[in-house]
Amino acid sequence: MSRTGTKVLERRVGGRPTREEAEARDARLLDVATRLFMERGFDGTSIDAVAEAAGISKPTVYARYDDKRDLFAAVLRKRIRDWLAPLSAAAEAQATEAKPKSIKTTLHELSRHMIAYTLAPEAGACQRILSAQAVQFPELAKLANEEGWLRAVRGVSSIMRQSAARGEIKVHDPELAAHMFLNLVLGHSKRLALYGIATDPETEERHRKAAVDFFLNGIRSK
Missing domain, CATH: 1.10.357.10 (Tetracycline Repressor, domain 2)
Structure with missing residues (x-):
């Protein structure tokens, strides 16, 4: 899915995704984070890199997780x-x-x-x-x-x-x-x-x- 396509999951009237879209976004975020952590290790992985690879904004990631740990x-x-x-x-x-x-x-x-x-x-x-x-x-x-x-x-x-x-x-x-x-x-x-x-x-x-x-x-x- 293109980055433009993935952003659609985060946009809805009022800026709030549906429950299904939020679940799909969270699943994609975890899949991407898993891949990067396994490939680059803990120190070599950043929230910025995960957000960019998943096509999700940093504020959205931080709204779900406090930090990289x-x-x-x-x-x-x-x-x-x-x-x-x-x-x-x-x-x-x-x-x-x-x-x-x-x-x-x-x-x-x-x-x-x-x-x-x-x-x-x-x-x-x-x-x-x-x-x-x-x-x-x-x-x-x-x-x-x-x-x-x-x-x-x-x-x-x-x-x-x-x-x-x-x-x-x-x-x-x-x-x-x-x-x-x-x-x-x-x-x-x-x-x-x-x-x-x-x-x-x-x-x-x-x-x-x-x-x-x-x-x-x-x-x-x-």
Whole structure:
């Protein structure tokens, strides 16, 4: 869309966009901010650059976000939501469906999604930004932990509770088991992504499958 076209989203009689236009504008802003942060890093990205690339005025950006840290936090939250979406759906299915998928199938599917997302170039760039900004903006790392990791733990532990209630597995502490599962399955991939190390998909798939099977054996999957 041309810059002239994008400006239409901000202009209406009285200068106020419709709700749909505002939502489209905000989504475009986050998409552009994500791309620039991942390409240029935190220090190399400015509000000016994001506004220009998105075809949105600076005052409009500042009306939505206080500063660059606030904008990056919004980018981080969106990435977390996308990462957690399959996990939330799986936990709901385990709780509501009459015949949900087995714990083995569920954990293999979830781990495949999580690792693919973790190994994407954008994920590694995001991890590096969090590490580089940890001292100046510790609240960003806190956000990633509380809204990302801990919510993932709760989702996996919910799946395990449901599976245990059906007699499919035996697990005494679902939350601890969820921590172990996520560390076991994602630890290797997160390190690769953080340091930008390329990985062979077949090797990573073997590692993922072995990690999930090892975990399932540990919780005595039937």
